[in-house]
Amino acid sequence: MAAGTWSVSVIQGGTEYQRGSFTVTRPELTNTAVPKVTGTAAVGVKVAAANGSWSAAPSSYTYQWKANGTAIAGATASTYQIPAALLGKKLTVTVTAVKSGWTSGTATSAAVTVAKGTAPKATKAPAISGTAKVGRTLTTSKGTWSPAATSYAYQWYANGKAITGATKSTLVLKSAQAGKKITVKVIAHRTGHQDGSAVSKATKAVAR
Known part of the structure; x- marks a missing residue:
């Protein structure tokens, strides 16, 4: 049955009698182990998002990388190559878990501080x-x-x-x-x- 509010009625002798209503809600994906930023958080390095664990198996994920809590424009892939402009900033990734018929869930990784890249x-x-x-x-x-x-x-x-x-x-x-x-x-x-x-x-x- 689809999510939403449903009415119940009974038809008797050609007359419809309302018998109340009930609400069907979609289950919600909840995070059970937070995502992580994997790899060395340093300028020039490509890091990746570990998706974490969820209350049910998601069918897909979306991502948003953030610097000091602010979304980085265009940084919506599961990996992110860190530019020099982020040196010293706190990097996180927010993972949204998606499953058909469920309410999506979101969770954000712990922050990592971006260090200097390796020397030429x-x-x-x-x-x-x-x-x-x-x-x-x-x-x-x-x-x-x-x-x-x-x-x-x-x-x-x-x-x-x-x-x-x-x-x-x-x-x-x-x-x-x-x-x-x-x-x-x-x-x-x-x-x-x-x-x-x-x-x-x-x-x-x-x-x-």
Whole structure:
């Protein structure tokens, strides 16, 4: 019998007599174990919704991901790839369980805090070009990074010791570096991620 309010009547001798009414309600799906966000909640990572458990077996589910309690536009799939804009925010997923003939039920996962994504890694190390001689200029390449960096920083070294103020992609060699081997560290920044770094091979000893 369909849900709704039904009337009962009796027809006797051609006359209909009302005998009251009754209401048929649909059973409701209730949550018995809350959904969860599975996977590492970090920028750049795809997380997934675990549906939780319900009082009866649902036929389907719908999803809504939220950041700090606010629905994220378009985030209605069972998985969600976390963008940099959500760094530090509380991520949840609301699962709606659907079953034909039943009232749908909803439940929301516990919140997880979005952390920084993993650092870019150098697939090709930076390399120094130029002549290692006092007065000449050395230049470093950025190297190749995965995932791609959004900006870079530099630090030059002489015999492994940081050269004060040498934080550009080029270095003019001074007499203080004579006889020393030069390296450069490239720091790769990617929005919402930890920093990655890689060090070049050393030059020959700087000539005068």
